[in-house]
Amino acid sequence: MSARPLAVSLLAVALAFAVSALLIAVAGKNPLVAYGALLQGSLGSWDRIAVALNKATPYLLTGVGVALCFRARVINIGGEGQIALGGLAAAWMAMRFPQAPAVVLPALALGAGALAGALWAGLAAVIRLRRGVHEVLVTLLLNFVGVLIVSEALQGSLGEAGAGFPQSPLLARAAWLPHLIPKTDLHVGIVLAAVTVVVAHFLLWRTPFGFRIRVLGASAPAAAYAGISPPRTFLSVMLLAGGLAGVAGAVEVLGVHYRLIEGFATGFGFNAVGIALLAALNPIAVLPAGLFFGFLETGALAMQRAVGVPSPLVAVIQGLTMVFVLSAMGLTARRRRV
Amino acid sequence: MTDAFVEFLAATVRIASPLLFAALGGILSERAGVFAVGLEGMMLAGAFAGVVATYGTGMVLAGLLASIAGGMMVAAVVAVATTRFRADQMVTGLAVNVLALGLTSFLLRGFGARGEAPTIRVTTLPSLPVPWLADLPLVGPVLFRQPALTYLAVALTVIVFVFLVRTRPGLTLRAVGENPTAVFAVGGNPARVRVIAVVAAGALAGLAGAVLSLQQVGTFTDGMTHGRGYLALAAIIVGRWMPGGALVGCLVFGAADALQLRVQAIHLPVSSYVIQMLPYIVSLAVLAGLGRTARMPAAIGAPFVRERR
Secondary structure, eight states, X not given: OOSXXXXXXXXXXXXXXXXXXXXXXXXXXXXXXXXXXXHHHHHSSHHHHHHHHHHHHHHHHHHHHHHHHHHTTOOOOOHHHHHHHHHHHHHHHHHHOTTSOTTHHHHHHHHHHHHHHHXXXXXXXXXXXXXXXXXXXXXXXXXXXXXXXXXXXXXXXXXXXXOSSSBOOOOOGGGSOOBSSTTSSOBTHHHHHHHHHHHHHHHHHXXXXXXXXXXXXXXXXXXXXXXXXXXXXXXXXXXXXXHHHHHHHHHHIIIIISSOBTTTTTTHHHHHHHHHHHTTTOHHHHHHHHHHHHHHHHHHHXXXXXXXXXXXXXXXXXXXXXXXXXXXXXXXXXXXXX | OOHHHXXXXXXXXXXXXXXXXXXXXXXHHHHTTOOOTTHHHHHHHHHHHHHHHHHHHSOHHHHHHHHHHHHHHHHHHHHIIIIISOOOHHHHHHHXXXXXXXXXXXXXXXXXXXXXXXXXXXXXXXXXXXXXGGGSTTHHHHHSSOBHHHHHHHHHHHHHHHHHHHXXXXXXXXXXXXXXXXXXXXXXXHHHHHHHHHHHHHHHHHHHHHIIIIIIISSOOTTTTTTHHHHHHHHHHHTTTOHHHHHHHHHHHHHHHHHHHHTTTTTOSSOHHHHHHHHHHHXXXXXXXXXXXXXXXXXXXXXXXXXXX
């Protein structure tokens, strides 16, 4: 890849921060002080860094899947539903086999999460391939259904009686993801995510499957002409992305909350899309992009506490970054979509 | 007819009206060839601007105009990004939804001390019974004792239909959604038509937000549209990109929502969550049923690029 996408992404982030600085100034605060607090709140101590890395973990896993999908021009925006069902399956597995040994149970639960996410994405792919409904609409609609399935489960068999909030009971300790650094919240998920990103990079650029993804993204007729089955590649990349999103949901449940909570994945799927775009659909670049989003969100609350600049500013920065990157991609890619 | 049933039908109409505004706007946008994924953000901006302006000026009319302007501002971002910069329409829609959610929540806290969200209360729009008609049995309480914006939504359904199907600009708009190159060939300006259509969609979606904040709740809370913009998108699909069809879709979804709120009271054997899934599953079923024969606007999603010679 040339240096151009990197320049575009950096420029988009810089522009988003500049516009947001204006907003902060309009609100009567000093933008530099606010951004200083944002930095302090995300990188200021090992504890903050641990929180930010945990925050980034599901974004990395889901974002890399979205990047692979978009590469193949499969516009999968169903991350939210896939994450939700991945978390549900992981919680179910952990509650079903609480006696399993401490090494086996998280692995089982992560596997269940991957399977559930992949199945949900696979359902979207099948509807797309069999009935010709655009995958954006299918994945978008299935997001709502997936999130509601979690709510339904929490109201029923998985819910904690008398909790006052739709959540499952605390999972057995054996199911929790081990911590990476003692005395911090940092769990092993970030290692899993980083390895996934590197593997995805090699998958895309060094394997026949990656080649099929890239050819399909360049031109579906060319792919068919070259003997690559567009539907099969479509289904594979969706299953892969869904599985990764499912793992993201499982990691969130097993590593952060230790239980299934209603709405635990709210906004994750759309953030993953933003991260994939910011990474110019390049898996290895998902690492800095995902970490950026994680640190940004972690610093936001600290910024609000320290200088009174409201934390939703972060969503403004994220939204603006997406619009700028998309505009730049549209300009440079001419007739291409995403 | 029991009172509960009449109240259920009235609630259906009430819940359907914000969806209808947004769906009508979405039809204008999508018929011109631009996916209306950004409806959610436009609604949210409209809901916010309406409450702030009504609170600030004490005039509902100012609030409604601000709602329209708020929706149009978000729509303008979509319009410029998708036409001038040829950004992907659907993902741009998602992006402005994130942006609008962040911006409204940020600005709301801008009005509070030390970054906390204040509660801004305004009086909700009263219901306006239509003389004589309101006293009819059943249809009276269901249709003719509604607040002003609900009547406006129904009127706009007819207006948008007539505009699309019976007027010259409406024909041009649809032509841009089917074959922008042909419109360009006969001297039209597809990019401009799309910008106007998207901004008009923003105005209607802004009004949809006003229904929520000014007519139903009387305040603004973070993300108060709760996915209704996406639901409107689904209603457009169910209604096959026609105003009348979208009206039916909105009423069906409104009924599902009204039912969901009453599940416990009427001892239904299903949970409210299952009923909440219905609109999305119905939309998927309709889409899958339409399948490859779906009469989606042919050029939807494709940026218009002038041929260079």
